[in-house]
Amino acid sequence: MSATDSLSIQLYTLRSLEDLDRILDTVAQAGYRNVETVGSHLDDAANVAAKLKARGLKASSSHVGLAALRERPEAIVQACKTLGFKDLFMPAVPPEQRDMDAAGWRALGRELGEISRRFEEEGIRLGYHNHHWELKPKDGDKTALELIFEEADGSPLAWQVDVAWLVRGNADPKAWIGRYRDRITAAHVKDIAPPGQNEDQDGWADVGSGVLNWRDLWKSCRMAGADWMVVEHDKPADPAKTTRASFEFLRAIED
Numbered sequence: 001m002s003a004t005d006s007l008s009i010q011l012y013t014l015r016s017l018e019d020l021d022r023i024l025d026t027v028a029q030a031g032y033r034n035v036e037t038v039g040s041h042l043d044d045a046a047n048v049a050a051k052l053k054a055r056g057l058k059a060s061s062s063h064v065g066l067a068a069l070r071e072r073p074e075a076i077v078q079a080c081k082t083l084g085f086k087d088l089f090m091p092a093v094p095p096e097q098r099d100m101d102a103a104g105w106r107a108l109g110r111e112l113g114e115i116s117r118r119f120e121e122e123g124i125r126l127g128y129h130n131h132h133w134e135l136k137p138k139d140g141d142k143t144a145l146e147l148i149f150e151e152a153d154g155s156p157l158a159w160q161v162d163v164a165w166l167v168r169g170n171a172d173p174k175a176w177i178g179r180y181r182d183r184i185t186a187a188h189v190k191d192i193a194p195p196g197q198n199e200d201q202d203g204w205a206d207v208g209s210g211v212l213n214w215r216d217l218w219k220s221c222r223m224a225g226a227d228w229m230v231v232e233h234d235k236p237a238d239p240a241k242t243t244r245a246s247f248e249f250l251r252a253i254e255d
Contacts, residue, residue: 003218003229003253008034008060009246010188010232011041014239020048024055030244031251034060036230039068042079049083060228061087061160061186063129066094069115077122087185087228088119089129089160102139102147109151116157125185127158132169149180161226162188163217164204174220181224189214189250190232202235206242208249218253 009032014023020041027035037059041048052059062085068076069090080088090112097104116126134145142150149157161184166173177184191210193203207214221229231250236242 004031004033004247004251006222006227006229007032007247007250008036008228008230009243010036010038010063010230012038012063013231013233013236014243016236017239020051024051024057026240026243028055028057030240030247032057032231032243032247034058034228036060036228037062037083039064042068042076042083045079045082052083059083059085060230061085061089063089063091066090069126073115073118077119077124080124081122086123087125087127087158087160089127089158089186091129092131098133102142102144105134105138105144105147106151109148109157112148113152113155113157116152116155120156125156125158127160127183127185129160129188130162131165135166135169135171149183157183158185159183160186160188160230161221161224162190162232163221164188164190164192164212167192167212173217177220177224184221184224184226186228186230187221187226188232189218189229189246190234198237200235201233201237204233204235206233206236206249207231207246209245214250215253218250 009027011023017023035057064076119126130145135143138144138147159180163173166176189207191205191207191212193205193210198205231246233242
């Protein structure tokens, strides 16, 4: 089975191209057939759905902010249905909350657990997407990410594991993938440049050109239950090149 069947790309990667038509043309021409949208796309779901269909693309999933989940959950659910996907992820807490104490992270876990229960009734799987700041100890040795999942225990809250951010947080990604495999429904596929390289790109790299062994990590994520493998680069110098190069590397992986 070709890896491209489960391959998607987070459109945030191409945000500097600005125009959605140009972004989607670039993605389709590179060979992708699935995309992960961002929260603003949910606000214009019917139009985005039409643009995707015109290019033979489908939405695999989306990111959405915490404020939208709190303030207009019904509209978010409807947008997911309009775009035809079931996997939705909260990408991050607002910047001012990233250093909050254990109580704050526990409260977030409880809240996301409750929202995930409500969304499950509508056929939507809500999950959390990590960065590196959730790996800081907040309660003894327990990290913020552990507190989120601990408080969401018993709920259907999923996890979109961002492997490279785990590495940036000095964590063993395979250990975390193994520990929380029951929550994993998707993974972000990004790469880290060798030390001292790509500093203008915050040290990120096109998938396959960095230090991570994505042939091995791909298998770990898929075996843990990741339905979608989503390419992302947080600050590409050339989004079109990154989009093409990452696809070309990953298309050869056996799923």
